[in-house]
Amino acid sequence: MNFASTTVAPSPTTTVLTVSQLNRNVRHLLETQLPALWLEGEVSNFARPGSGHWYLTLKDSQAQVRCAMFRGANQRVGFTPSNGQQVLVRCRAGLYEPRGEYQLVIEQMQEAGHGALQRQFEQLKQRLADEGLFASEHKRDMPEPIRRVGVITSPSGAAIHDILSVLGRRDPRIEVLIYPTAVQGESAPAAIIQAIETANWHGAADVLIVGRGGGSLEDLWAFNSEPLARALYASAIPTISAVGHESDFTIADFVADLRAPTPSAAAELISQDSAELVSYITALQRTLSSAMRRKLTTATTAVSYLRQRLRHPAQRLQQQAQRLDQLEQQLQRSQHRALQQRQQQLLQLYKRLQRVDPALRLQSLQSRLAQQQQRLNRAIAQQLKQQRNSLQRQLQLLDAVSPLKVLERGYAVVLANGAAVVDSGDVGAGDKLTIKLHRGQIAATVTDNS
Template sequence: MSSLTNQNIFTVSRLNAEVRLLLENEMGIVWLVGEISNFSAPVSGHWYLTLKDSRAQVKCAMFRGNNRRVTFKPQNGNQVLVKARLSLYEPRGDYQLIIESMQPEGDGRLQQQFEELKMKLAGEGLFAQTSKKPLPEHPKRVGVITSKTGAALYDILDVLKRRDPSLPVVLYPTMVQGEEAAIQIAQAIGCANSRNECDVLIVGRGGGSLEDLWCFNNEILARTIAASQIPIISAVGHEVDVTIADFVADMRAPTPSAAAELVSRDNSHKDQALLSRQNKLISAMRYFLSEQKRHNALLQHRLERQHPSYQLQRQSQQLDELEVRVHRSMERYLSQRSQKVERQQHRLELNSPVKRLSEQKSSLQRLEQKLLDAMDRRLLNTRHQLALAAEKLDTVSPLATLKRGYSISQTEQGKVLTKTSDIKTGDTLVTRLSDGEIRSTVN
């Protein structure tokens, strides 16, 4: 622990940055075949997808400047071949591929195999000009390795017949298309070397697609051509067609007819020598340009890693991710607010004045009925009690006594007389009977 310093302690950001640089510098460009899934194309114009096979998957990004060159619309489930550089998306710590080119698997796989074999053989020096054998200035016999029924053979024979009818030609018939063609061509070259009856060999066929010419991109055939003791002229397809055989052969002719012109003599043999040197120069320039292209590609790759646009691409990817996260957050927030509003609305409905008024009205009606019932019971009880009290009062009432024949005498002032001494002669008395009063005067 005592030897631990601040330089040994990584932050997460520093760790991800170091890992990204390590991946980009060590891995470089990779070719990858896979199936597209989770494809998305946000408004930024960039593409995000996942490449997968039966057991694994890897996240990929293809930025707008590169995906504009794609000639088809990628869809989930497409099998594609991509050229990409390995990187790491620092904010999440996810490693990913930054795709530079994309093509359908069928066409792209052949092109990838062509480039890989080309770089492999170039690295071994099979294309080097120093390893190429010079063509004989005046060949005595020419060997032709091609199909005995193809147009290329007739083109070669027509040119030789016109330019140098005396030049012998030996045909080594072989297939020039299909899976077995490369082996047959290699065997024909071996046969010609073992027989050693020709000064120069023309190997070729007419034009065609990349698949048609694919046998001339075979590694075994390329090594057989390089090992041949007899100089070989590659005459495959048209001038625009380029194969591995063209790079490894001692001379490349644009067409089978041009190859025949290279080995034949006529009065313009100086032109032939010039053409031969020109072709050598073209071949050397092609090799030089190929090497320069490869070197420039490496430099461009290093430059791209340091270019501000690369940083902008990564930031643009981060912006796209943040945009997706914002949308998701907004959707969650709106969903939560909607649920809250629904709960508040439910509570409001439960506490609605209309509902409460209805409940209070019902309660008031019940209380009113209870009050009426209570009043009826109270009135009935009161009437009953009044009747009992009236009955008791009637029992003790003076009127009842009067009905039995008694009377009450009072002065005019209302004083009840109980003794004779309370009156004197001349006083007026009021005698109350059960059915009225009698006024009398004391004599």
């Protein structure tokens, strides 16, 4: 048995697409036919490559879808998502053509539910702190005494009843001014701001309590309003924030001048317990009485001491007169000593003046000059005498060795040609000689020189 194969071939007019063309057309249909939508789901498979784009999967209990959020869009998100986190996204459907995978392109992202509110709270808290709205130097002390307190809260809530109960029990003298307002819902922040402005306009309250009873984060969200925070900061009346329970914190708690953990605690902070006040006054009375007794005892002792020291005026005058005589004598002695010292100083100065008198000094110099002149004359005469004696000795010595003295004793000097003849061999026969005697000279001729 033969089976014929049936094959259908495209006709010449049939359009044949490539895979790329198919994916492109599908992407175009998804992007044009399916508008932008909001989607809530759990993050999984979160990836953040070096390009800065985000890739993740959004899922619920029954399905999942791949998503991409490009860098230009994710830079506007105030947090980085993590696996398991619930998020709310605004996205468009699309197709990743290279793999033919259906995906969502996310344009906006925010935390879903309580997480989103908590992040808004932290962001506003940080921004207002940076502006200085929480700074301690802007916090004002509570006035003393407090006579009137303004309460801004719901007139039917538990907070107003707790405040009135505590004040009535502790300090009934405090007057309470109630500024009723909504404390929950979208209109609550504006209503609370209006109540704060009204209380400031009246100016009757010494302090304002702004608060409500406990609740969820959403219930207390009105007190996380930025305009309300700025209204509290601008209030001319000191403010106390009393919102929720002790574990609840709102932006109003950080801006107000004082935070009370509960409305009841706020009432306790501004009031004094009557019993404690009575006890305090009694203790003050005992302290005052004791102080007065000590003061009286001290004054009595002082009066007794002064009475013992008190003397009759006449006796005191005699003592003063005697003291005056002593002082007069001391003054005279002091003046006498001072006069002697002055005279001694004057005498010393006179002697010093005499020593430097020009006339006396000139006379002394002239006397010294005469003495020096005499000494000089004596020295010159002595020197001349010594020189004469020395010259005389030299003359005598010269005279003793003089040739003339030898000639006086009969000796003669024989000269030949003007030179003395000391050797007979120096002359010959016929030489002319001159014989010099003591008186005169003789000419002779040598006949023999043997």
